[in-house]
Amino acid sequence: MxxxxxxxxxxxxxxxxxxxxxxxxxxxxxxxxxxxxxxxxxxxxxxxxxxxxxxxxxxxxxxxxxxxxxxxxxxxxxxxxxxxxxxxxxxxxxxxxxRPAIAAVSFVGNKEFDTDTLKKALRDVGIAEARIYDKAVIDRAEQEIKSQYLTRSKYGAKVATTITPIERNRVNVTFTIDEGEVAKIQDIRFIGNKAFSDRELRDQIVLRTPGWFTFFTKDDQYSRQKLSADLESLRSFYLNRGYLEFNIESSQVSISPDRQEISITINLFEGEKYTVSDIKVSGETLGRTEELRQLIKIKAGDTFNGDRMTESVKAMTDRLGAFGFAFATINPQPNIDRDKRSVAFDFFVDPGRRAYVRRVNVVGNTRTRDEVIRREVRQFESAWYDSEKIRLSRDRIDRLAYFDTVNVDTSPVPGTADQIDVTYTVKEKATGQIAAAVGYNSTDKLVITASISQANVFGSGKTLGAEINTSRASRALAISTVDPYFTVDGVSRSIDFYTRTSNTANLNLAPVRVEAQGASMRFGVPFTDLDTVFLGLAVERNRISNVSDIRYQDYILRYGEETYAGIGTLGWGRDSRNSGIAPTRGGLRRFNAEVSGGDLTYYKLDYQEQLFWPVTQTLTLALNTQATYADGLGKRPYPFFKNLYAGGIGSVRGFEGGTLGPKQILSDGSLGNALGGTKRLIGNLELQIPVPGQGKEKTARMFAFVDTGYLWGENERVRLNDMRFSAGVGLTWLSPVGPLKLSYGRPLVSKPGDRVERFQFQVGTGF
Incomplete structure (x- = not known):
C-alpha cells in the first residue's frame, strides 16, 4: 500500500x-x-x-x-x-x-526494467522532474508501473510510493517496487476439438508450458498479443485443412490466487471438412479471365485451404496491379453445400479505376542520400501504377545491404479516385566495418591485423576499404573502392591496389611463398533490372620462393621465379534476391571467365548459383552450388600458386580449411600437405532459422547444413564418388566487425588422409 x-x-x-x-x-x-x-x-x-x-x-x-x-x-x-x-x-x-514540485523521481527494486524505461512510462502520465506533485497522478503512476510488469507476466508486482519534502517546497518521489515472480503458463486446454488432439493443437501455437527452451524464449509467459497471434495460427491451421466454418468461440485466461500460475482455455467450433467442388471467375476481368484463372492455386476436387485461397487473391490482385489497377478487389464468394460437404467459389473481379503514382517518397534515411535510394526505384512518378515495379524497387533497395529493414506502403491520395502515393521506409544500419588486433605467438611473433571498410561512405553509396595484415601466413596491404553508379546509367566501377604475401607452410598446405603485387579495374554494365555483365583488366607481378614439392620446383625451373601477367575477366551476374542481408526468396547466379596472358597463360571458369525458398514465414531453405574449372594455355601447365582449394567454411564444413583434394606423397609413402587443384565442385544446403527473441531483426540466424564437395588436380579426372559429405549446425551473425559464421560439423563421408575440423569460424563469409 x-x-x-x-x-x-x-x-x-x-x-x-x-x-x-x-x-x-x-x-x-x-x-x-x-x-x-x-x-x-x-x-x-x-x-x-x-x-x-x-x-x-x-x-x-x-x-x-x-x-x-x-x-x-x-x-x-x-x-x-x-x-x-x-x-x-x-x-x-x-x-x-x-503545490510542491517534484525534484526527483527514483526507483528501488526494479530489475526487469531499467530506470530510464520506467521514467519514460511515468512521463506519459504526468510524473517527471519539475512537474507539480499531485496525489491523483501518483496513483495513476503506480497503476502504470504495474501495467508495465503485466507485460512481463509479473502479475504479483507491488508498488509503494514515498514522498519526501525538501527545501523550497519541493518533494522527492520514490517508487519502491516488489517485482514478485514471473507467472508461468501451467495449463493450455482446448474444448470442442474432435479432429485434432490437444497435443496437435499445442504444436501450432507459440504459448506453452515451461520447458527446456522457454527460459530463453519466454514462451511460457502469457501476453495478450501472443494469445491473439496463437488464435490466428489455430484459425489458419483449421482453414488450411478444409474446416471452412471453423470458429474460436471464446478464450479464457485465469490466474491462481497466488498470481504465479496461469491457465488458458480455448473453446473451438470445428465444423465439417469441406472439399472444393467448382471454381469460377466473374466480374470485369478486362478480357483476362483465363489468365486470372491460372493464378488460382486451389482447384476443384481439392480440400479447401485458406492459405491457398489468400495466395490466389493476392496473385490476382498483383496481376491487375501490374496493369495499373491499384484499387482492384477480388471477392471469392462461397456457395456452401452442407449436405455434400462441398463449397464452390466464384472469384468476383472488380478492377476499379486505373491509377497512376503521384509521388514516390523515401523515409528513414538519416545518412544515405535520397538519390542513392531513388536510383534503385523502377516505379516513376506520374507513371501508371505497376505493382511488379514497386516490388522490384523494394527488393533492389534491400539488396543494397545498407538497411536493416525496407518496407513499402501505398496510400490513395485524398480527394482523388485515380492517384496513389508510394512510400519506401528504410531503417539505417551500420555499413562500416572496422577491425584491429595485435597478437604475439611463437610462430608469427608480433602480428598486427587491421581492416576498415565503409560500404556507404558519406551516404553516397560508394564503398571504400583498406586492409593490412602482418601475419607470417598471410601478409597484405590493399586498398579498394567501388562506385556502383560510375555513370548515370548504372555502370559500376571497382578499383583495387594490393600487395600480398602468402606462406602456405603455415596453413598445413604444400609449402610455397608467393609475393604478389597488382592493380585491377572492373566495370559492371547492367542490361536488365536483374542482370549485369562484368568486364575487368588486371596487371600482376608474382615472385615464388621456398618451394619444396618437386612438381612446384619443376615449374620454377621452366618458367622462372618471377612472372608478370595481364589478366582479363568477363562475367555475368543475375541477382533476384529479396534482400542483400538475409534473403528469403529469389536467387543469385554468377559466371566468371578469367584469361591470363604474358608470363602466365591460363584460363579459369567459375559458375555459382544460390537459391532461397521460404519454407514457412520464419524458415528459409538455401542452396548454394559452385563449379570451377581451370587449365593452362599454350601447352603450359596451370600455375600451381593459383591453385583452387576446398574444405572449411565456404566449401565443405567439418573438414580442415583447404585440405581436401590432392596431397603430397612423402618419402615413406604417407600423405602430406594439400597441393590444391584445378577442378572443384561444391554444394551446400542450409535450413536457416531466426534466433528466438530477435523479433524482426536480421542480424543473427541459426542454421542446419549438409555440405558436399571435392577438388581434383590438373591431371585427375572428375569422379563423383570422390565427393565428401558433412552435416552440422551453426550460427551467422552480422557483428560490428563484419559477418561472422560459426559452425560445428561432422563428416558423413570421408576417406583416409582427410583432416577433420569440427568447430570452425570465420569473419567476412558470404553464404
Missing part, C-alpha cells in the same frame, strides 16, 4: 466552489475601485503567471463575483492547493499556497 507524507486535498472543482461560497459574505460590501493588487505566498511561481489568471486589474471595480472567479481560475491551473482573496482598504491581496 502506498504511503504519503502529504495528505490529499479535495478535488479542485469542489474546493473552488466551497471557497467561492465561503468568501461571498466577506465581500457583501459595496464595490470599490482597486488601487493595488498584491500576491503573497509564492515561492517558485512568477507573479506574472498569477496575474495572467486574475480577471481584474488596477482601476477596475472590485466585487465578490470577481473574487470567486479569481479563486476558481487559480485553482483550475493545478499549481496551487490553497487560494484566498482578501481586501485591505482599496488593496486586493491574493494569498496562495503552492
Amino acid at each position: 502506498a504511503s504519503h507524507r502529504f495528505q490529499p486535498t479535495m478535488s479542485r472543482l469542489l474546493i473552488a466552489l466551497l471557497a467561492s461560497a465561503m468568501i461571498a459574505p466577506a465581500f457583501a460590501a459595496a464595490p470599490f475601485v482597486i488601487k493595488d493588487i498584491r500576491v503573497e505566498g509564492i515561492q517558485r511561481t512568477e507573479p506574472g503567471t498569477v496575474f495572467s489568471y486574475v480577471p481584474f486589474k488596477v482601476g477596475d471595480s472590485f466585487s465578490d463575483e470577481l473574487a470567486s472567479e479569481t479563486i476558481r481560475a487559480l485553482y483550475a491551473t493545478g499549481f496551487f492547493k490553497d487560494v484566498r482573496v482578501d481586501v485591505q482598504g482599496d488593496v486586493v491581496v491574493i494569498s496562495i499556497e503552492e
Whole structure:
C-alpha cells in the first residue's frame, strides 16, 4: 500500500466552489475601485503567471463575483492547493499556497526494467522532474508501473510510493517496487476439438508450458498479443485443412490466487471438412479471365485451404496491379453445400479505376542520400501504377545491404479516385566495418591485423576499404573502392591496389611463398533490372620462393621465379534476391571467365548459383552450388600458386580449411600437405532459422547444413564418388566487425588422409 507524507486535498472543482461560497459574505460590501493588487505566498511561481489568471486589474471595480472567479481560475491551473482573496482598504491581496514540485523521481527494486524505461512510462502520465506533485497522478503512476510488469507476466508486482519534502517546497518521489515472480503458463486446454488432439493443437501455437527452451524464449509467459497471434495460427491451421466454418468461440485466461500460475482455455467450433467442388471467375476481368484463372492455386476436387485461397487473391490482385489497377478487389464468394460437404467459389473481379503514382517518397534515411535510394526505384512518378515495379524497387533497395529493414506502403491520395502515393521506409544500419588486433605467438611473433571498410561512405553509396595484415601466413596491404553508379546509367566501377604475401607452410598446405603485387579495374554494365555483365583488366607481378614439392620446383625451373601477367575477366551476374542481408526468396547466379596472358597463360571458369525458398514465414531453405574449372594455355601447365582449394567454411564444413583434394606423397609413402587443384565442385544446403527473441531483426540466424564437395588436380579426372559429405549446425551473425559464421560439423563421408575440423569460424563469409 502506498504511503504519503502529504495528505490529499479535495478535488479542485469542489474546493473552488466551497471557497467561492465561503468568501461571498466577506465581500457583501459595496464595490470599490482597486488601487493595488498584491500576491503573497509564492515561492517558485512568477507573479506574472498569477496575474495572467486574475480577471481584474488596477482601476477596475472590485466585487465578490470577481473574487470567486479569481479563486476558481487559480485553482483550475493545478499549481496551487490553497487560494484566498482578501481586501485591505482599496488593496486586493491574493494569498496562495503552492503545490510542491517534484525534484526527483527514483526507483528501488526494479530489475526487469531499467530506470530510464520506467521514467519514460511515468512521463506519459504526468510524473517527471519539475512537474507539480499531485496525489491523483501518483496513483495513476503506480497503476502504470504495474501495467508495465503485466507485460512481463509479473502479475504479483507491488508498488509503494514515498514522498519526501525538501527545501523550497519541493518533494522527492520514490517508487519502491516488489517485482514478485514471473507467472508461468501451467495449463493450455482446448474444448470442442474432435479432429485434432490437444497435443496437435499445442504444436501450432507459440504459448506453452515451461520447458527446456522457454527460459530463453519466454514462451511460457502469457501476453495478450501472443494469445491473439496463437488464435490466428489455430484459425489458419483449421482453414488450411478444409474446416471452412471453423470458429474460436471464446478464450479464457485465469490466474491462481497466488498470481504465479496461469491457465488458458480455448473453446473451438470445428465444423465439417469441406472439399472444393467448382471454381469460377466473374466480374470485369478486362478480357483476362483465363489468365486470372491460372493464378488460382486451389482447384476443384481439392480440400479447401485458406492459405491457398489468400495466395490466389493476392496473385490476382498483383496481376491487375501490374496493369495499373491499384484499387482492384477480388471477392471469392462461397456457395456452401452442407449436405455434400462441398463449397464452390466464384472469384468476383472488380478492377476499379486505373491509377497512376503521384509521388514516390523515401523515409528513414538519416545518412544515405535520397538519390542513392531513388536510383534503385523502377516505379516513376506520374507513371501508371505497376505493382511488379514497386516490388522490384523494394527488393533492389534491400539488396543494397545498407538497411536493416525496407518496407513499402501505398496510400490513395485524398480527394482523388485515380492517384496513389508510394512510400519506401528504410531503417539505417551500420555499413562500416572496422577491425584491429595485435597478437604475439611463437610462430608469427608480433602480428598486427587491421581492416576498415565503409560500404556507404558519406551516404553516397560508394564503398571504400583498406586492409593490412602482418601475419607470417598471410601478409597484405590493399586498398579498394567501388562506385556502383560510375555513370548515370548504372555502370559500376571497382578499383583495387594490393600487395600480398602468402606462406602456405603455415596453413598445413604444400609449402610455397608467393609475393604478389597488382592493380585491377572492373566495370559492371547492367542490361536488365536483374542482370549485369562484368568486364575487368588486371596487371600482376608474382615472385615464388621456398618451394619444396618437386612438381612446384619443376615449374620454377621452366618458367622462372618471377612472372608478370595481364589478366582479363568477363562475367555475368543475375541477382533476384529479396534482400542483400538475409534473403528469403529469389536467387543469385554468377559466371566468371578469367584469361591470363604474358608470363602466365591460363584460363579459369567459375559458375555459382544460390537459391532461397521460404519454407514457412520464419524458415528459409538455401542452396548454394559452385563449379570451377581451370587449365593452362599454350601447352603450359596451370600455375600451381593459383591453385583452387576446398574444405572449411565456404566449401565443405567439418573438414580442415583447404585440405581436401590432392596431397603430397612423402618419402615413406604417407600423405602430406594439400597441393590444391584445378577442378572443384561444391554444394551446400542450409535450413536457416531466426534466433528466438530477435523479433524482426536480421542480424543473427541459426542454421542446419549438409555440405558436399571435392577438388581434383590438373591431371585427375572428375569422379563423383570422390565427393565428401558433412552435416552440422551453426550460427551467422552480422557483428560490428563484419559477418561472422560459426559452425560445428561432422563428416558423413570421408576417406583416409582427410583432416577433420569440427568447430570452425570465420569473419567476412558470404553464404
